[in-house]
Amino acid sequence: MGSDDAYLLTASEALAKIRAGGMTVEGYVRSLLRRIDVRDVDVGAWAYIDKDYILQQARALDKVPMSKRGPLHGMPIAIKDVIYTKDMPTAHNSPIYKDDFPKLDAASVILLRHAGALFLGKTTTAEFAASYTGPASTRNPHNPARTPGGSSSGSGAAVGDFQAPVALGTQTGGSTIRPGSFNGVYSIKPTWNAVSREGLKISSLMLDTIGIFARGVDDLDLVADAFGLQDDEASGFTGIKGARFALCKTVVWPMAGEGTRHAIARAVDILRAHGAEVEEVDLPREFDDLPRWHNMVLQTEGETFFLPEHRVAKEKLSPQLVGYVDRKAGYDRRAQLKALDGIAALRPKIDDIAGRYTAILTPSVIDEAPEGLEFTGDSAFCVSWSALHTPVVNVPGFQGHTGMPIGVSLVAPRYRDRHLLKVAKEVGKLFEAEGGWKRSV
Amino acid sequence: MGSDDAYLLTASEALAKIRAGGMTVEGYVRSLLRRIDVRDVDVGAWAYIDKDYILQQARALDKVPMSKRGPLHGMPIAIKDVIYTKDMPTAHNSPIYKDDFPKLDAASVILLRHAGALFLGKTTTAEFAASYTGPASTRNPHNPARTPGGSSSGSGAAVGDFQAPVALGTQTGGSTIRPGSFNGVYSIKPTWNAVSREGLKISSLMLDTIGIFARGVDDLDLVADAFGLQDDEASGFTGIKGARFALCKTVVWPMAGEGTRHAIARAVDILRAHGAEVEEVDLPREFDDLPRWHNMVLQTEGETFFLPEHRVAKEKLSPQLVGYVDRKAGYDRRAQLKALDGIAALRPKIDDIAGRYTAILTPSVIDEAPEGLEFTGDSAFCVSWSALHTPVVNVPGFQGHTGMPIGVSLVAPRYRDRHLLKVAKEVGKLFEAEGGWKRSV
Structure with a gap:
């Protein structure tokens, strides 16, 4: 598989390839951008995307010497549009915040950025991640007549459609697990408060949780590492047999x-x-x-x-x-x-x-x-x-x-x-x- | 009392005077600015203050027709420097965020701004409102050799020193009640989660609470109104006798x-x-x-x-x-x-x-x-x-x-x-x- 088909990789596979020198970050995101070009007219997963800025990030990452690269170096990620990003607007799918652009990175975004992630854009969301009605512009990649679920509609659809390997969403009711199911991807709603919610606009303080979408558990693990998620004890799980x-x-x-x-x-x-x-x-x-x-x-x-x-x-x-x-x-x-x-x-x-x-x-x-x-x-x-x-x-x-x-x-x-x-x-x-x-x- | 001594008023008294046409907002804040000029060299309550911007806000408020004025019209308030304000930097008393300026109003600030409040500036805080050591630049107005308390050091000191009638602070341990006591002012730590903490940087999600400082309970009530604080039932309290x-x-x-x-x-x-x-x-x-x-x-x-x-x-x-x-x-x-x-x-x-x-x-x-x-x-x-x-x-x-x-x-x-x-x-x-x-x- 050349860089042309790199959009098909999981993030773990792509990062390994980049680390081994078999692909540049720019080559990887150009593959994703072509996929987005072809597909997103039907899916509509993005609330904000700036292709020039994506390529600019990719080229900057490619210039970082191997010894100074973070564990997520070159990992493209989509961010639900209720999570603040200092380099992209955050509009919460609300006319009140149309084009709003607080110069602030959410804690989750700081951790990802520090680890070397690349931000593809902001994904569509139900209004404030709280409304039961979705962004009607976003369609399920497996059938455009059906909902991708919500409220993390764009994150679920983008990952399910190979437009992004990984995405952040949120869950207050079922906003990470439901679009995970509807789009055929893995998604985790971590323990509440285990990942800092700083910079995620509050809908319900006791319920909101940052969620992660990917097409493989290895990729969820990558992000979980960046988020510092750790159990008190190592898992005793050794396999399905006997579980x-x-x-x-x-x-x-x-x-x-x-x-x-x-x-x-x-x-x-x-x-x-x-x-x-x-x-x-x-x-x-x-x-x-x-x-x-x-x-x-x-x-x-x-x-x-x-x-x-x-x-x-x-x-x-x-x-x-x-x-x-x-x-x-x-x-x-x-x-x-x-x-x-x-x-x-x-x-x-x-x-x-x-x-x-x-x-x-x-x-x-x-x-x-x-x-x-x-x-x-x-x-x-x-x-x-x-x-x-x-x-x-x-x-x-x-x-x-x-x-x-x-x-x-x-x-x-x-x-x-x-x-x-x-x-x-x-x-x-x-x-x-x-x-x-x-x-x- | 003319506008010269207006800094001595509680916010409730000052707002009544402004409503009655006996004082302009500009006259009021000029009195506060003179007090700040004279006193703050000894107290050091402010992390950020821009006198021109204060006067600009005052003049804009004075131009608002009486019929369009909010309930807090012209109320000057100081904001602890861990609460985001779109028109002033927020540095959390941390070198990491020195001069940081997210263009974002905290929920509490939105409510105050909408009600007509005027923002005097950002008050000093212990690092992230979390450190046990205070901003050593801030002194107790009643004795400069003593601490004003923390972490809401500047908010307690500014109100205790008549530099601001009202201030917002926060409490995670005792950061609103302790500086209230040390500076001789009223302070309330409301029920946790009763006031939106959106835009207050998180130290502990289950403990952080927005707090209010004033020299009279009427002023706490004014801000409580703006915050929509309401009990399920009216208080049955009728006086000390029999309580x-x-x-x-x-x-x-x-x-x-x-x-x-x-x-x-x-x-x-x-x-x-x-x-x-x-x-x-x-x-x-x-x-x-x-x-x-x-x-x-x-x-x-x-x-x-x-x-x-x-x-x-x-x-x-x-x-x-x-x-x-x-x-x-x-x-x-x-x-x-x-x-x-x-x-x-x-x-x-x-x-x-x-x-x-x-x-x-x-x-x-x-x-x-x-x-x-x-x-x-x-x-x-x-x-x-x-x-x-x-x-x-x-x-x-x-x-x-x-x-x-x-x-x-x-x-x-x-x-x-x-x-x-x-x-x-x-x-x-x-x-x-x-x-x-x-x-x-």
């Missing part, structure tokens, strides 16, 4: 469509066929409150965090977010505290339950990406884990009845992110090989 | 010096003399873990939030913050979760206890401001309330053995901020009249 998985269908299982039911059944069969135990585990009844509590936190924190926009330019804020500030749902501060305290009490309990298994297996989505571009899909299977602050990885490999990708989630206790990635890598090999969905370009 | 206070000396009481012991004893006497009940309440033993847990959260979150600076410019970071990232205290993520979950379980309990009283009375500081400028004083009496997320108001009125001001704290359940301010106003009248310390210019 123990808990299948948690959760209280929202009745919402699961055929695609997800099939994916979960296949996942269980594959794991068992390779020597793992899979035990169906019903979470205690007290966990059934989580979806409602998540919504209460989302809306009541939204009241606080969207108040400035509501005061200054209410008419430019979507009715959903205006409704948070206006307390349309009727939740007062007492309700907020009840939800916050209730969720907090469940966190050590889920750590304890999840800690008994190699990982929890649970749905990522209710089904394959739905038709249409406005509604980004249901986050029912994600919100409880978002509230619980556990790490979650979407693993692709399955498909729905129209052939669209479907992933399933693996979950571990808080701050067991690296263990979870190690498990996801082996699980992913099996699901991608035997799950039924094949990645195509 | 019930819980005196919580807390587990750190043995650290209290003579000044604080005297202040608390006087406070109790005054409240009882005016018809209030004061009952000494020992918090359950499980609350004794709070100071240690607070420190564990501070250090482990510091590891995450100072990682970017540690990676990029470790040599420019203070040893204390380097130590957080290097885990000098040896706290791992398990310790962090134990502390977080332990604190979370106590929050509904303190709400329940505090809810049985008009307010909790508790020390603000161990004693009057200590000598020297490097160490900003001990936050022992503040950290538990910071961890518990309750609102706290420092009420001045007492003095230490050298005549320096000492305040005491009032505490209420979470999201009872407006009730607490109502109580603090009446309590403050008594403490200021009978506590023994007299404000002088």
Whole structure:
């Protein structure tokens, strides 16, 4: 494979090639830019992209002597447009912030830049990563009539479409796991607060998490390294054979469509066929409150965090977010505290339950990406884990009845992110090989 | 009083005068600028101040027709230099961010600007509002050989010295309540997360809170209005007579010096003399873990939030913050979760206890401001309330053995901020009249 096809590589493969002198950073990004040229007219993954600036970064990186190169030297990454970048505008898909350009790098961006990453551009997002309606300009690369999911729409689509090897997104409800599933890529929502959220505009302080998208777990690991993600102890995971998985269908299982039911059944069969135990585990009844509590936190924190926009330019804020500030749902501060305290009490309990298994297996989505571009899909299977602050990885490999990708989630206790990635890598090999969905370009 | 002495007014008094046509905004800030000219050479409260820009804002505000003026029209406010302002640099008292100028208004600043406030400048802070050593350039206005406290050093000193009527600070440990006490002013640390922290650089996500300084409770109320702070229910407080206070000396009481012991004893006497009940309440033993847990959260979150600076410019970071990232205290993520979950379980309990009283009375500081400028004083009496997320108001009125001001704290359940301010106003009248310390210019 020459540089022409370099867009097909994972970041880990590309970086190895650059390190070995087999490719320049410029050659690599020129391949990606050609892919973007050909494809993005149909996908629309970018809120901001400046090709000259990309090439300028690439040439500067190529001039850095080998001995001074960081671990991510030349890794192109796309950044969701709710995360501040000092060299690109950040508009949150809100007319209030159209062309806004704070000269500030988010903490995540500082870490990536310091490690040698190259910033491809800003990817489309639902308004403030909070609105249920997506950027209608972004289409699922596997079927342009379907949503790429949200709110990290552009990040999921760009990685799924080989326009970027890696992207940052965020998750408050299901905004990293859902587009991971819909676009057929790996995505991780790390433990809440394990990656600095500095410079990510707040939607809900207790829920927002920086997320990562890639087409392989090695690439998620690369970014996890740059973010300093580390577990207290090394993972004891040695392979699927003898591993123990808990299948948690959760209280929202009745919402699961055929695609997800099939994916979960296949996942269980594959794991068992390779020597793992899979035990169906019903979470205690007290966990059934989580979806409602998540919504209460989302809306009541939204009241606080969207108040400035509501005061200054209410008419430019979507009715959903205006409704948070206006307390349309009727939740007062007492309700907020009840939800916050209730969720907090469940966190050590889920750590304890999840800690008994190699990982929890649970749905990522209710089904394959739905038709249409406005509604980004249901986050029912994600919100409880978002509230619980556990790490979650979407693993692709399955498909729905129209052939669209479907992933399933693996979950571990808080701050067991690296263990979870190690498990996801082996699980992913099996699901991608035997799950039924094949990645195509 | 003409405009010449306008710097002596509280913001509420000044705004009433401006509304009545008795003073222009320009006249008001010229008075403050003269005060700053005369005094700041000794106090050093400002990290950034641009007199021409202040006058420019004032003249623009004076041109706004009466019918279009916001509720804070012409209110001069000082902003701690860890809070982003699009029209002034933000340097966090860190050489890493010297002259840094992100074009971004924090949410708190957006709300103030929209309401018509005028920004006097940025006030000095301990490094990232996190270091125990203060900006040695800032002196206590009541005695230049003593610290103004920290980390909101400049905000406390500027308000205590009549250089600004109102200031924003922050609190992670005791950074709003302690400088409130040391400088003889009112200060409120609202309920955590009740005011958007967007645009306040993170030191500890679970602890950082925007704080407000003023020389009267009416002024705290003005800013609380702009911030949209509201309780679920109106306060039932009708006056000191018949009110019930819980005196919580807390587990750190043995650290209290003579000044604080005297202040608390006087406070109790005054409240009882005016018809209030004061009952000494020992918090359950499980609350004794709070100071240690607070420190564990501070250090482990510091590891995450100072990682970017540690990676990029470790040599420019203070040893204390380097130590957080290097885990000098040896706290791992398990310790962090134990502390977080332990604190979370106590929050509904303190709400329940505090809810049985008009307010909790508790020390603000161990004693009057200590000598020297490097160490900003001990936050022992503040950290538990910071961890518990309750609102706290420092009420001045007492003095230490050298005549320096000492305040005491009032505490209420979470999201009872407006009730607490109502109580603090009446309590403050008594403490200021009978506590023994007299404000002088």
